[in-house]
Amino acid sequence: MNEALRCLCLAGPTAAGKTAAALAIAQALPVEIVSVDSALVYRGMDIGTAKPSAAERAAVPHHLIDIVEPTQAYSAARFVDDARSLIEAIHARGRLPLLVGGTMLYFRALFQGLHEMPPADAALRVALEDEAFRRGPAAMHAELAKVDPVTAARLPPGDSQRIQRALEVFRLSGRPMSSFHREPLPASAAPPLLSLEPASRAWLHERIAQRFTQMLAAGLADEVRALRARGDLNAEMPSMRCVGYRQTWEALDLGELDELPERGIAATRQLAKRQLTWLRGMEAREVLACDEPGVVERVVESARRHADRLMAT
Incomplete structure (x- = not known):
């Protein structure tokens, strides 16, 4: 162990x-x-x-x-x-x-x-929060569904915090958050x-x-x-x-x-x-x-x- x-x-x-x-x-x-x-x-x-x-x-x-x-x-x-x-x-x-x-x-x-997802980016997070305020949660969820349908399917439209984080990951890396989740985790004895x-x-x-x-x-x-x-x-x-x-x-x-x-x-x-x-x-x-x-x-x-x-x- x-x-x-x-x-x-x-x-x-x-x-x-x-x-x-x-x-x-x-x-x-x-x-x-x-x-x-x-x-x-x-x-x-x-x-x-x-x-x-x-x-x-x-x-x-x-x-x-x-x-x-x-x-x-x-x-x-x-x-x-x-x-x-x-x-x-x-x-x-x-x-x-x-x-x-x-x-x-x-x-x-x-x-x-x-x-190993990208770390939080303070400036982008503020921009996403402002965007969510202007566009509303439904529009943010719809955008996530276009770039990361797997993550969008498991997040309700009202979960603004996680939706914004998923969009942040995509905008920083160019990859959907779900692609990181598919990577195998390192083995460890629990x-x-x-x-x-x-x-x-x-x-x-x-x-x-x-x-x-x-x-x-x-x-x-x-x-x-x-x-x-x-x-x-x-x-x-x-x-x-x-x-x-x-x-x-x-x-x-x-x-x-x-x-x-x-x-x-x-x-x-x-x-x-x-x-x-x-x-x-x-x-x-x-x-x-x-x-x-x-x-x-x-x-x-x-x-x-x-x-x-x-x-x-």
């Missing part, structure tokens, strides 16, 4: 119980937790990200939480660099890295590497991946509804109001496009907070569906039914079994 990937991984859709399972593993094994979550990186975004509490973070070291401002971008490439550095440092302390989260792109990037997946989709939907309702009761709308009041954020920034934040921002714009619970829950269900689709593509994962009794104990048992092998190498 690649030394840099000698770690444990715990993945699953939102609301599957990853935090509780990770803390249970930490009670049984000498681990440090590395967050694999594209929203937890942002400071000041606590309620809508279900960020681990101060007590939970005090109980076991956590990494890659609160590391950038919501005005900043955080990419899969940066995650790979950060995670590999942390894995090495945690091993140097005689402990085992436990990577926990639901951003499956980050897991795949770490396991398999990244496609670490053990424990995957919390529900046997019943209805169980997960109920958990999602309960959690989003709790977020609203805890002050999600006030948290987004405070972020808006900073004056340096807008609805199109990656941080504000996170599920929960995007719907709350829109509800505040429209004065439709009464409809926020329904919209937020629906968006979170869609996120969970995408996460489960990603997970099914990871063939080497070990699936544990998160809606069955005793799942935490089974997770700890599996983690202990893999940890014995990893720490012996």
Whole structure:
């Protein structure tokens, strides 16, 4: 196994119980937790990200939480660099890295590497944003369909951020983004991946509804109001496009907070569906039914079994 990937991984859709399972593993094994979550990186975004509490973070070291401002971008490439550095440092302390989260792109990037697409170009990105404002999302999607029909087919017309990135790649390289995706990824030995997946989709939907309702009761709308009041954020920034934040921002714009619970829950269900689709593509994962009794104990048992092998190498 690649030394840099000698770690444990715990993945699953939102609301599957990853935090509780990770803390249970930490009670049984000498681990440090590395967050694999594209929203937890942002400071000041606590309620809508279900960020681990101060007590939970005090109980076991956590990494890659609160590391950038919501005005900043955080990419899969940066995650790979950060995670590999942390894995090495945690091993140097005689402990085992436990990577926990639901951003499956980050897991795949770490396991398999990244496609060598052109880096972001700030000037072109500004030009594309201006063009999108003038022409509208439907026209931008139609243009993408002409130059990259494969990518256009998988992106809805409203996904302006990804549509603009795909057009940016084409204009910089002269190649459609889908042509990069067809290139084989470098082979790499993946670490053990424990995957919390529900046997019943209805169980997960109920958990999602309960959690989003709790977020609203805890002050999600006030948290987004405070972020808006900073004056340096807008609805199109990656941080504000996170599920929960995007719907709350829109509800505040429209004065439709009464409809926020329904919209937020629906968006979170869609996120969970995408996460489960990603997970099914990871063939080497070990699936544990998160809606069955005793799942935490089974997770700890599996983690202990893999940890014995990893720490012996």
